[in-house]
Amino acid sequence: MSGRRNGALVQNRPPDWKGNGWGIALAGPMITKLCVLLALVGPTDLERQRLVAHFEMTESWLADEVSHLSEAQLHFRPAPGAWNILDCVEHLNLSEPQYWAEFKKVMATRATKDESPSEDVDRLWYGIDRTERTKTVPSETPAGKSDDVAASLSHFRTLRATMLTYIRTSKEDWRHHQVPDWDRDCYQWLLMISAHSQRHILQIREIKHSPGFPAN
16 A cells, blocks of 8 residues: 655555665575575585595504404403403494484484584594593493404494495585584584594504514
8 A cells, every 4th residue: 555645655564664674674584594505515525535535544444453363362451351452343333333323313303504613623633642531331332242353344344335325425414413412513423433433443553562462
């Protein structure tokens, strides 16, 4: 509807209209949502390349460290109650399925505009620096159930093949899915999975350099 005021045509407007602010008030939320949607994109080529390289490195490195060892070497404990090499491999076979399940659970939720409070390099340092250690949770604690290192490696590689296929092909937005109760996004969570295995590969190397480790 319209009317005239002092001879001029006046367009009636909603009662809460305040100049241009009304249009901005309506457009603001829509612009915000649009920006979030535009930001929700898959990994960059470099991000994908780095993840694939790290996963491939740790998978082959683990096999190189343990596949040629004797039974005495695999069962050697550097101290009473300490893990042996078979324990380290079993731990990876217990933990990685849990980490992968958590990743898929988080990725099934709605993406947000939130960003990780930590840096990718923090995940990389986790795999390198073993000076800070925590007690393993019961669900990831090895119980000495496997003496067959070849079978353990095959089990490890099976899940790694699944994860690597996903990493190579996924177009999902890992950066805008935050892992609850952890200071990282899902890209960093994937990086943590591989860095975690690196951490225990270094543990295996420490065992192999411990006093008393069998020569063969």
